[in-house]
Amino acid sequence: MPTPLTSISGIGPAMAEMLARAGIPDAETLREIGADAAYLAKLRVGVRPHFIAYYTLVMALQGRPWNDCKGAEKDALRLRFDALEDEAFGKTGAADTKKGHPRMEAALDALGLGLRR
Template identity: 70%
Template sequence: MPTPLTDINGIGPATAEGFQRAGIPDAETLRELGADAAYLAWMRAGNPPHFIGYYALVMALQGRPWNDCRGAEKDSLRERFDALKAEARQRTPANEKGHLQLEAALDEIGVGLRR
C-alpha cells in the first residue's frame, strides 16, 4: 500500500494536496522523483512557487527540519529554485491556469514582480 505524502515530516495536508494535483500521489513517488523534479511538477500544475516551500521539501526528503538550511547550502538551493522557476515558465503552455501564467502576463506588460 502506498505511503501518504503526509508521512514525510514537513509535508502537511495542503502541500500534499498540491503534489497530488501535480500527479504525485504518494511518498514513494515523491522520493523517487526527488525535490527538483517534484517541485517542477508542482509549479507546472499551477501551484505557486515559494522558495521556503522548495527548500523545506529538500530538507524533508533528507530527513532534516526545514530550518536546518543555512548559509552556502541555502544560497545554492536559491540558485536551483530560480533555475526551476525559469524552466517552469519556459515550458508552461499559455493556456495553463495558475500563478505562472499571471506572472508571465504581468512581466509582459512591465508590472511583474521585482526579483
C-alpha cells in the same frame, strides 16, 4: 499499499494536496523522483512558486527540519529554485539579470508600465 505523503516529516496536508494535484500521490513516488522534479511538477500545474516551500521539500526528503537550511546550502538551493522557475515558465530575457522581481518587471515592461530607463 502506498505510504501517504504526510508520513514524511515536514510534509503537511497542504503540501501533500499540492503534490497530489501535480501527480505525485504517495511518499514512494516523491522519494523516487526527488524534490526538484516534484517541485517542477507543482509549478507546471499552476502552484505559485515559493522558495520556502521548495527548500522545505528538499529538507523533508533529507529527513531534516525545514529551518536546518542555512548559509551556503540555502544560497545553492536558491539558485536551483530559480533554475526550476526558469524551466517551468521560460526565461524572460534580459530582465532575468535585473535585481528585484525580474518576472514582475518583465510583465510590467510588456504592458508598457515598467521602469523608464
